[in-house]
Amino acid sequence: MKDKNFWLRLGKAFHRWGPVLAQMALIFFFSAQPADSSVLKQFPIAANLGHLGGYLILGFFLYRAINQGHFSWNLSAAVLTFSGGLLYAVSDEFHQLFVPGREATLLDLGLDALGILIMLLLVRGREAIVKE
Secondary structure: OHHHHHHHHHHHHHHHHHHHHHHHHHHHHHHOOOOOOHHHHHOOOOHHHHHHHHHHHHHHHHHHHHOOOOOOOOHHHHHHHHHHHHHHHHHHHHHHOOOOOOOOOHHHHHHHHHHHHHHHHHHHHHHHHHHO
């Protein structure tokens, strides 16, 4: 029976953390593109919206994973989501220092943080609406 429980727990963990890792990989992929990359030129939205939206999505998946798959408001999960997402954003900006034509900016970091914060405010707002 231990084998079955192990695989069940592993499946649940993958279900929760897989989307987080996929979104992190997507962010890394776009960050690794040189400034003159055809990938970035073909991307349909502006870079600022990409930062905001990419980290809003990361925040969504991260909150879900940390909060055991639930979207009920949990302050501890919110703090961990914001901290973890911001830490990833800092590492992403650092990574961009080594990509040709790219740079780390506080504006990008601020937009990343804002995306995570907006997601958390949506979860909190949803919780307030559901309770009424």
